[in-house]
Amino acid sequence: MAIAQSRQVASMITERTGRPVEIVGVTTLGDVSRAPLTQIGGTGVFVSALREALLAGEVDLAVHSLKDLPTGPAAGIVLAAVPPRDDPRDALAARDGAKLADLPAGARIGTGSPRRAAQLLALRGDLRCVPVRGNAGTRLGKVGEGDLDGVVLAYAGLARIGSLNAVTQVFEPDEMLPAPGQGALAVECRDGEPELAALLGAVTDQVSLAAVTAERSLLEALEAGCSAPIGAYAAVPAGQHDQLRLQAAVMSTDGRRVLRAHGTAAAADARLLGRDLAAELLRAGASDLISVPQAPTSSGNDVQ
Numbered sequence: 001m002a003i004a005q006s007r008q009v010a011s012m013i014t015e016r017t018g019r020p021v022e023i024v025g026v027t028t029l030g031d032v033s034r035a036p037l038t039q040i041g042g043t044g045v046f047v048s049a050l051r052e053a054l055l056a057g058e059v060d061l062a063v064h065s066l067k068d069l070p071t072g073p074a075a076g077i078v079l080a081a082v083p084p085r086d087d088p089r090d091a092l093a094a095r096d097g098a099k100l101a102d103l104p105a106g107a108r109i110g111t112g113s114p115r116r117a118a119q120l121l122a123l124r125g126d127l128r129c130v131p132v133r134g135n136a137g138t139r140l141g142k143v144g145e146g147d148l149d150g151v152v153l154a155y156a157g158l159a160r161i162g163s164l165n166a167v168t169q170v171f172e173p174d175e176m177l178p179a180p181g182q183g184a185l186a187v188e189c190r191d192g193e194p195e196l197a198a199l200l201g202a203v204t205d206q207v208s209l210a211a212v213t214a215e216r217s218l219l220e221a222l223e224a225g226c227s228a229p230i231g232a233y234a235a236v237p238a239g240q241h242d243q244l245r246l247q248a249a250v251m252s253t254d255g256r257r258v259l260r261a262h263g264t265a266a267a268a269d270a271r272l273l274g275r276d277l278a279a280e281l282l283r284a285g286a287s288d289l290i291s292v293p294q295a296p297t298s299s300g301n302d303v304q
Contacts, residue, residue: 001135002046004160005185006063009203012083016202026053026062051077054190061189061200065157066181066212071220074188080200081187085208086156088183088233090116090176093158093166094150095143100124100169107149110139114229114253116152119176121255140166156183177231177249180215184208207236210267214246217274222250222281224290229253234273237264244270248277250286259284 003025010021026049047069050062055076066082092100092109100123103109110132111117117129130148132139136157142148143166150168158164187203189196211234218232234246244267251258261280265273278286 001065001157001161002063005065008160009063009081009083009185009187012203013200017199019199024053024059026050026059051188054188060196061187064186064188066184066186066216067179069181069186069216071216076191077188078191078197079186080189080197081202081204082209082212083185083187083203084205085184085211086159088178089155089173090152090171090178090182091155091158091167092150092152092169092171093140093143093163094168095146097168098150100150103127103149108147110142110148110151113152113179115179115231115251116176118229118251118253118255118258119171119231120152122251122258123175123255125255136161136163154178154182173233173247177247178233180219180230180232181212184212207267210244210270211235214244214270214274215248217271218246218248218278219274221275221278222286222290228290230290232274234270236267240264242267244273246273246277248281250281250289252289257289259286259289 003023006023010023013019013021047064050059050064051074053059054062061080069079094100094103100120103124105126106128108128108130109120110130111120112131112133120127120129132142132148132151136153139151139153140163143151155167155170158167187200189200214234215232219230222228222230224230229251230249231251232246232248234244237243237245243264245262245264247260247262249258249260259281261277261284263273263277265276
């Protein structure tokens with residue numbers, strides 16, 4: 001997945017600037033560990049090794065899945081580009097072409113994400129959400145081998161590795177809010193290299209940048225990481241090119257409580273929009289849902 005994403009960005013840089021880009025592979029803790037993300041650090045486990053290589057001068061730029069990027073600043077590093085965002089939705093890959101409603105009672109669904117588990121359980125409280133790690137191919141293999149009835153993965157990731165044929169259902173944001181930044185890529189470079197930053201800026205999509213800025217501002221204001229049970233999605237409403245609508249939810253990982261907020265603001269105020277919605281959610285009690293560990297088991301569907 002990481003190589004596919006890097007090649008996607010490299011091709012875009014070359015196409016728009018004429019500069020060739022060499023791909024350098026870097027292995028991260030998130031790639032090699034099979035422990036749940038919540039146990040090995042969650043936010044940053046896919047990022048730290050890339051940033052170390054960047055600061056050491058081993059690479060000139062680093063490509064990340066933006067949803068894995070910590071919201072706080074990194075010393076000596078700048079976010080130089082956000083390319084056009086791919087489809088941010090989540091997708092189900094289930095046996096025998098099944099949709100979520102078709103799965104048998106007690107079906108085993110693989111996901112390493114508390115956010116996905118919570119929303120799956122809110123949709124169907126009888127499901128069994130099973131922690132699963134490994135790359136997308138490994139997870140899909142568990143479905144094919146019968147270990148799981150299905151897995152939920154990012155649609156964009158499956159598209160990048162050519163595995164859309166495995167998708168049996170795509171969840172709309174009203175059913176399952178994506179993770180903040182899902183579907184988007186982030187390109188970082190060292191601070192103090194304005195020429196390189198300007199070069200990389202050629203691949204930035206301003207609409208995508210505004211959307212992920214709102215989502216990540218919300219996540220930062222909630223003081224939560226990428227493994228917290230939080231969904232957020234910002235997009236431009238139809239016919240309102242200078243506006244941005246943000247939907248957000250904080251949930252208990254058993255799916256029993258969901259706090260929602262939404263709002264619209266000028267795209268230029270994306271950061272403020274995220275902060276305002278975070279404040280609304282915090283007033284409604286979001287901090288209790290973020291800070292209290294809860295096992296993603298079966299649930300009822302009472303939604304607040």
